[in-house]
Amino acid sequence: MNKRKPKYNQIIEAAVEVIAENGYHASQVSKIAKKAGVADGTIYLYFKNKEDILVSVFEEKMGQFIEKTEMTIEQKENANEKLLALIEMHFQQLASNPLLAVVTQLELRQSNPALRIKINQVLKPYLIVIDGIIKEGMQDGTFRKDLNLRLVRQMIFGTLDETVTNWVMKDRKYNLMEQASDVHQLLTNGLKVSK
Amino acid sequence: MNKRKPKYNQIIEAAVEVIAENGYHASQVSKIAKKAGVADGTIYLYFKNKEDILVSVFEEKMGQFIEKTEMTIEQKENANEKLLALIEMHFQQLASNPLLAVVTQLELRQSNPALRIKINQVLKPYLIVIDGIIKEGMQDGTFRKDLNLRLVRQMIFGTLDETVTNWVMKDRKYNLMEQASDVHQLLTNGLKVSK
Amino acid sequence: MNKRKPKYNQIIEAAVEVIAENGYHASQVSKIAKKAGVADGTIYLYFKNKEDILVSVFEEKMGQFIEKTEMTIEQKENANEKLLALIEMHFQQLASNPLLAVVTQLELRQSNPALRIKINQVLKPYLIVIDGIIKEGMQDGTFRKDLNLRLVRQMIFGTLDETVTNWVMKDRKYNLMEQASDVHQLLTNGLKVSK
Amino acid sequence: MNKRKPKYNQIIEAAVEVIAENGYHASQVSKIAKKAGVADGTIYLYFKNKEDILVSVFEEKMGQFIEKTEMTIEQKENANEKLLALIEMHFQQLASNPLLAVVTQLELRQSNPALRIKINQVLKPYLIVIDGIIKEGMQDGTFRKDLNLRLVRQMIFGTLDETVTNWVMKDRKYNLMEQASDVHQLLTNGLKVSK
DNA sequence: CATGAATGAGGCTTCATTCAT
DNA sequence: CATGAATGAAGCCTCATTCAT
Incomplete structure (x- = not known):
């Protein structure tokens, strides 16, 4: 599947919009095709099936998300600053892309277990980034040496995820970015x- | 609706089993009726519609969940012990009821926004319990006085939820209860x- | 079936009200039972099935309708006056019982062919009354002797029926009784x- | 909806047959689709829902019915001949299409009030044709000048309708066309x- | 006689996917 | 490559009727 074809990206972008606007279950393939400006059948030249569109949406968007996070973190000198940067990037990227936030925090969670597993695979690199920060912090003496890696990762990701979900469910009425430093403090x- | 009617409970229990076994979307009303040993139509003498079954499952189970948690916490003397008790109860109750854990952590999250809102209303009392512990801790000097209540609640709930979800997704291969003290430490x- | 039992009549009257209020298809047996103040099952002590209620409603009401018409007509001296009296009675009885008019002109027509046949049997005595007037008129020289009995009966009944139906569908906004003499003239x- | 599409007409014709054969309530969409030789879902490419099929059947058939009637009447020179032509056309068209007669005289009358109202709107042009004949007859001196337009229209339509209904209910055992001149005489x- | 809780058959409609053009 | 008309499987819910009490 040549992902450089313009239609591929048209469909991905259309899918984000359609899901954010209509919700997961009301996002028919025909609606995505219409918004993307292609025929229904054309979707199937670029994606195996509907689930593949959704996984691809998550892959593309999370790929950029993780990449940007990694680039930003690299420039930080110690684990503590990297953790703060991770939190800031997490909040900033979703705050600046509300449609994507709705899709990742609410709509994509309505998917079936099979899709959930694929989504988790896409998330894995992000969790590895978190793990890296924790390990670095334990090595350089910033964090305690006896931390349970998995539990810490779950605390960090669980806290960020719950915070963003709450913000989305409260219709994004408050500023998410401002919470970053407090969340970092807490963690x-x-x-x-x-x- | 007299909730003491035996059929009501038969249907609730059957629903938990059917959803855990077949998943949310493959849980037809007829399957639940069959497992409960009643006719399809009987379901509708006790529940308004399919969604009402699901909401009721969550209400009944979370009601008990929260009640037991509250009773246990009351007996603890300070906020720190209460928090530990909350974590232990959270893990213990889901660990001892794997079917329910699958339903609450995975299947019910696939529901539509309308159902999600109702589920959140059922969860609210639990969040209030968490808030109570945090406030008590801030007053009695156990916790810092400058904590942002919402953020702390999100960290606690997000961490517990993410931890249980991971445990369920890893097919419950490790002992959840044993994590309680470490999670408490971390938080x-x-x-x-x-x- | 003892038709003197008070419950029998309660159910008949309840059925007329329920059908007129809710329409034929929304007239569940349970609704009729409730309005009659009896249990659902009690209905089946007095009526064979739902259709039997409807047929009985029509039988009872049309029985009275026809009886009153016959009594009034008997007192008239010639066919012409009898025809006028029939028209007046037809309009008057339905005009003075709007619920029944809705039921006979609109709701009962939604019934299935089997019920329609039974309803037609109930109507037969009324058609015989009409036939009697026509025959009398032909004999005494009021009406032409070469009239086709069936066609005349259909013209008379069709005209009266269509007139009442139109009046009901126009929400009974005009006075039906006032039309009697004109209709008689026309016929x-x-x-x-x-x- | 392009009504020239062959499938549209296939479905309309199939609907007439299915309703006439099975009756209104036993006319499942799947039966109509099968008889039309299309998939169930194809129905919904051409019709909004089941009711829309029924309304469309009536629209198409009554449209042709009225059109042919109008064309025939235009060629007649006076109101009296036009009335006779109307009666003949009414009888002839239904007599030559027994399936349609069953549908219009019996089955479609079982429909719900919402559908009945739509059917009445389709009938309106026919009533206007009748009105035209009456008015012309009053102007040219063929008919009395003091006729009540609505009542006359109801007498004519009621008589024709009742006559056809009786003929259908008597299993079309006699010749409907032969009645035309007598009915005209009577009216x-x-x-x-x-x- | 009377009750009312329980039964279970039955159908409209949506929408992901295909394939002839 | 692209189209879009056609496909057809699948499930929630209602309500007339029964029967144990």
Whole structure:
């Protein structure tokens, strides 16, 4: 599948818009085709089936998402700053693309387990980025050495994800970016009064 | 609707099993009726429609879930112990009811926005329980006084939810209960080395 | 079937009201039972099935309708006056019972062919009354002797029926009774200028 | 909706046959599709829903019915001959298309009020044709000048309709066409002996 | 006689996918 | 490559009727 063909991208962009506007279940292939300006059948020249469109949407968008995050993090000097940068990038990229936020936080979660598994595979590189920060922090003495990698990763991702989902469900009425530093604080210092 | 009617509970229990076994979208009303040992039409004497079954499943199960959590927490003396108890109860209740865990963590998330909103309303009391612990901790000096209530709630719930979902998706291959104390540690002390 | 039992009549009257209010297809047996103040099952002690209720409604009401018409006509001296009386009675009885008019002119016509045949059997005595008037008129020289009995009966009944149906469909906005004399005129003198 | 598409007409013709054969309520969309030789879903490319098929059947058939009637009437020189032509056309068209007669006289009357209203709108042009004849007859002195237009229209239509319905219900055992001249006689001269 | 909880058959419609052009 | 007309499988819900009490 030649992903450089313009129609491929037209369809991807149309899919994001259609899903964000109409919701997952009301996003018929014919609607995506119409918005993309192609015939229904043309979709099947570029995608195996409807699920493939959705996975591809997530792949394309998350690919850029992760890439940008990695580039930004590379420039930071220590794990703590990298973690803050990750949080900021996470919030900033979804805040600046509300349609995509709706799709990733709400609509794509309505998919069936088979699709969910594929989506998780796409997410894996992102989790590896998180893991890298944690490991680096444990090595350079920023974070505690006895951290359970999986649990920390789940705490970080779970917190970011829940925060963004809440923001989307509250119709994005408040500024997500402003939460970044507080979330970073919480994750690094925890709830307790420091002694 | 008299919820003490045996058929009502038969249908609720059957629904949990059918959804866990077949997945949300393959859970036809007729399948639930068959498993419950009643006629299809009988379902509609106790539930308004299919969605009402699903909401009721969540209401019944989460109602018990929250009630047990509240009862356990009451007996604890301070916010820190209450938080640990909440985490333990959260993990324990889902670990001891794998079918329900599949339903709440995976299947019910595939539902449409209307159902999602109702599910969120059912969850609200649980979030209030979490809020209560945080507030108590801030008052009695266990937790920092400058915590952002919403963010902390999102961190706690997001972490627990993500942890359970991962456990379910990994086919429950490891012991969820054993994670409770580490998760509590992480949430209260954060990632950083304490000084 | 003891038709003197009060419940029998309660159900008949309830059926007329329910059909007139809700229409034929929305007239569930349970609705009729509720309005009659009896249990659903009780209906089946007095009627064989739902169709039997409807036929009985028509039988009871048309029985009275025809009886009153016959009594009034008997007192008239010639065929012409009898025809006028028939028209007046037809219009008057339906005009004074709007619920019944809705049921007979609109709702009962939605029934299936089997029921339609039974309804036609109930109507037969009325057609015989009409036939009697025509025959009498032909014998006593009021009406032409070469009239085709069936056609005349169809003209008379068709005209009355269509007139009442139009009146019901126009929401009974005009006075039906006032039309009686004109209709009688039309039927007896026809359209042409008399020579 | 391009009504010249062959499938559109296939479906219309199939619907007439299926309704006439099976009756209104037993006329499932799938039966019509099968008889038309198309897939169930194809129906919905040409019709909005099942009701739309029925309305369209009536529109198409009554459209032709009225058109032919108008064309025949135009060639007649006076109101009296036009009325006779109308009656003949009414009988002839239904007599030559027994399936359609069953559909229009019996089956379509079982429809719900919403559909009945649409059917009445389709009939309106026919009533206007009748009105035209009456008005012309009153102007040219063929008919009495004091006729009540609505009542006359109801007498004519009611008589024709009742006559055809009776003929259909009697299983078309006699010749409908032969009645035309007698019906015309009746309508124009009435019942009374002319003086 | 009376109840009313339980039954279960039956159909319209949507929409992902195909394939002849 | 591109089209878009055609396909056909699949499920929620209603409501007349029964029968154990």
